[in-house]
Amino acid sequence: MDLSMLWVNYPYVIAIILFSLGCMAILTQHNLIKKVIGINIMETSIFLFFIALGNIKGGVPPIYDPSLPENVLYINPLPSTLMLTGIVVSFSVTAFALAVIVKLYYFYGTIYAPNIMRMR
Amino acid sequence: MDYILAYLSAKLPFLVILFVLFICFIMPVFARWKKEVTPYLTLFAIGVAFAISLVLAYRVAGGEIIRYHVSDWRPPWGIEILIDELSAMMIVLLTGCSFFIALFSFRSLSHEIPDAATGWYYTLYLLTLATMIGMVITNDLFNLYVMVEVVGIGACGMVVAKGEKLSTEATLRYLMLATLGSGFLLFAIGFLYQMTGNLNYAFVAAELNRVKDQYPFLIWATMSFLTVGLGVKAALFPMHIWLPDAHSSAPSPSSAMLSGLVVKVYIVSMIKIYFVVFGFELFTDTYMRYLILFLASSAILAGSFFAFVQLDLKRRLAYSTVAQIGYIFLGFGLGTVWGITAGLLHIIIHAFMKVCLFLSAGAIYYQTGTKKVTHFSGMGFKMPVTMAAFTVASLSMVGIPLFGGFITKYGLALGSLEANNPYFIVLIVLSGLLNAAYYFPIIWQAYFTSSAGTTMTMDTIPKTMLIPIVFMALGVIYMGIFPGRILFFLEHFVIRFL
Numbered sequence: 001m002d003l004s005m006l007w008v009n010y011p012y013v014i015a016i017i018l019f020s021l022g023c024m025a026i027l028t029q030h031n032l033i034k035k036v037i038g039i040n041i042m043e044t045s046i047f048l049f050f051i052a053l054g055n056i057k058g059g060v061p062p063i064y065d066p067s068l069p070e071n072v073l074y075i076n077p078l079p080s081t082l083m084l085t086g087i088v089v090s091f092s093v094t095a096f097a098l099a100v101i102v103k104l105y106y107f108y109g110t111i112y113a114p115n116i117m118r119m120r
Numbered sequence: 121m122d123y124i125l126a127y128l129s130a131k132l133p134f135l136v137i138l139f140v141l142f143i144c145f146i147m148p149v150f151a152r153w154k155k156e157v158t159p160y161l162t163l164f165a166i167g168v169a170f171a172i173s174l175v176l177a178y179r180v181a182g183g184e185i186i187r188y189h190v191s192d193w194r195p196p197w198g199i200e201i202l203i204d205e206l207s208a209m210m211i212v213l214l215t216g217c218s219f220f221i222a223l224f225s226f227r228s229l230s231h232e233i234p235d236a237a238t239g240w241y242y243t244l245y246l247l248t249l250a251t252m253i254g255m256v257i258t259n260d261l262f263n264l265y266v267m268v269e270v271v272g273i274g275a276c277g278m279v280v281a282k283g284e285k286l287s288t289e290a291t292l293r294y295l296m297l298a299t300l301g302s303g304f305l306l307f308a309i310g311f312l313y314q315m316t317g318n319l320n321y322a323f324v325a326a327e328l329n330r331v332k333d334q335y336p337f338l339i340w341a342t343m344s345f346l347t348v349g350l351g352v353k354a355a356l357f358p359m360h361i362w363l364p365d366a367h368s369s370a371p372s373p374s375s376a377m378l379s380g381l382v383v384k385v386y387i388v389s390m391i392k393i394y395f396v397v398f399g400f401e402l403f404t405d406t407y408m409r410y411l412i413l414f415l416a417s418s419a420i421l422a423g424s425f426f427a428f429v430q431l432d433l434k435r436r437l438a439y440s441t442v443a444q445i446g447y448i449f450l451g452f453g454l455g456t457v458w459g460i461t462a463g464l465l466h467i468i469i470h471a472f473m474k475v476c477l478f479l480s481a482g483a484i485y486y487q488t489g490t491k492k493v494t495h496f497s498g499m500g501f502k503m504p505v506t507m508a509a510f511t512v513a514s515l516s517m518v519g520i521p522l523f524g525g526f527i528t529k530y531g532l533a534l535g536s537l538e539a540n541n542p543y544f545i546v547l548i549v550l551s552g553l554l555n556a557a558y559y560f561p562i563i564w565q566a567y568f569t570s571s572a573g574t575t576m577t578m579d580t581i582p583k584t585m586l587i588p589i590v591f592m593a594l595g596v597i598y599m600g601i602f603p604g605r606i607l608f609f610l611e612h613f614v615i616r617f618l
Contacts (some may be wrong), residue, residue: 019303019307022303023300023303026296026299026300027300032292035296039296039299039300039303042299042300042303043299043303043306046303046306046307046310049307049310050310050313053310053313053314079310079313082262085262085266086306089266089269089302092273093269093272093273093295093299096273096276096277096295097292097295097296097299100276100280100288100291100292100295101292103280103283103288104288104289104292107285107288108285116289120285120286120289
């Protein structure tokens with residue numbers, strides 16, 4: 001196992017760390033708003049992963065330009081465009097979760113999960 | 121005229137989603153303007169989708185595998201729709217069952233959710249249905265992810281529509297875990313894209329076959345991410361914690377839809393990804409098959425046991441779903457022709473049984489206001505038709521011959537013999553006994569412990585609620601007596617991938 005690979009591919013490492021942090025926030029935080037923040041951290045880390053996937057060092061945007069040399073590298077635009085959809089999905093999930101939390105606050109008067117469990 | 125017909129029949133695989141989505145998006149207008157037409161419009165949309173699915177299934181039964189390229193982009197780049205035997209079976213099942221559930225919600229809905237929300241409820245209902253159809257017929261990984269998210273949001277919306285404390289809380293938990301699951305799914309799709317550079321199932325499979333020796337760890341990680349991601353949503357045993365709350369606190373039509381249909385489409389996607397993309401060898405070589413076998417066995421035992429200790433009828437049914445999901449995964453984990461076919465058949469049979477049971481629970485609540493299983497005394501004389509259907513579905517759950525559930529158990533037993541692993545027969549028999557332990561007391565009370573005399577009175581629930589229940593019970597009996605055609609149909613699918 002070559003550890004220098006970790007350094008070269010640092011965006012992937014950061015994505016994995018952020019993903020784990022987000023998962024942990026969703027599962028362990030008691031404050032419901034913090035859980036929603038956890039969802040956002042997790043999804044953002046996936047966006048980072050995908051965008052790093054499409055990037056090439058020294059690549060140019062994939063637009064044809066006759067003035068560029070023949071052997072120029074173009075970056076892959078597909079992962080970035082996929083993530084546009086991902087952002088929309090993440091946005092709607094966040095909005096829905098916040099709306100549900102507002103309703104819970106209206107019912108229980110708190111957004112602290114253990115208090116809600118106790119009041120049941 | 122001929123030209124139009126030919127054009128439409130070429131577009132049919134796409135129309136089945138598009139038509140339902142179109143009606144879904146114009147539904148809010150009707151919800152505000154003419155609320156009384158929304159149920160009719162829903163029934164119309166699902167009816168048309170059902171007709172289209174039957175045509176497609178007929179074509180698939182003739183040996184054709186239907187492919188359609190969305191806006192004519194060729195497969196490596198564009199989104200492809202592919203309808204094979206499994207997808208054809210699923211779209212007929214989804215549209216058929218949801219037609220009856222919509223018929224049931226016609227009258228029961230105003231009883232269970234706020235009046236202002238009924239029009240919007242049908243919007244969510246059609247949205248969930250359309251994206252579920254999309255999930256089973258798509259052949260593109262990223263498209264699958266988008267559909268998964270929309271199904272998740274639609275299903276959560278159908279639970280929260282009740283507007284009560286418990287259902288709101290259950291929705292939040294469902295939403296959190298579903299989002300966690302789709303995060304894992306998207307990460308796995310990212311890994312697959314990194315390894316192969318494709319998103320279409322067939323192209324990913326071809327490329328993966330070439331590079332699989334290069335990335336042993338990454339393949340292992342991808343498979344575990346997929347199992348967690350789709351397993352959370354399909355409520356595979358240790359990840360089932362959101363299910364009982366969400367399914368039991370939802371309005372009855374939503375419970376039927378969620379328990380009978382929504383959890384199944386995730387399993388179908390999982391089966392498709394494992395068999396089509398990874399291939400059966402990789403599925404066994406990474407030991408993922410044994411993990412699923414283990415989780416499925418614990419799901420069957422633990423789900424039945426938890427169901428046994430519940431006193432709320434809908435909670436008992438929800439935990440029973442956890443156990444029944446275990447059967448489907450068990451067949452899938454056994455990895456033999458009989459096992460997998462029986463598991464797939466159980467998707468249909470369990471849909472009929474669970475929709476019948478949840479709708480009966482809703483009908484019983486509608487007429488008598490009973491929610492507890494201890495208050496069923498004399499129910500068989502107050503609501504004879506509903507209780508008869510309930511009894512049929514329960515007997516099928518236990519696995520009595522002539523009912524659908526027996527065919528699955530028999531198939532799974534044959535499958536475990538084929539896999540040289542007869543211990544699973546013990547498990548199947550044991551779980552049948554456990555099922556009997558929590559379904560038979562209800563039936564016993566309903567028929568044999570009447571304190572209020574034994575005069576028979578007819579059910580007073582509306583006909584639109586009675587008809588779906590009866591049809592689902594008839595479906596269970598039909599599957600128990602004539603399972604042959606559908607078994608052969610599914611076997612074609614299984615044999616191609618083993």
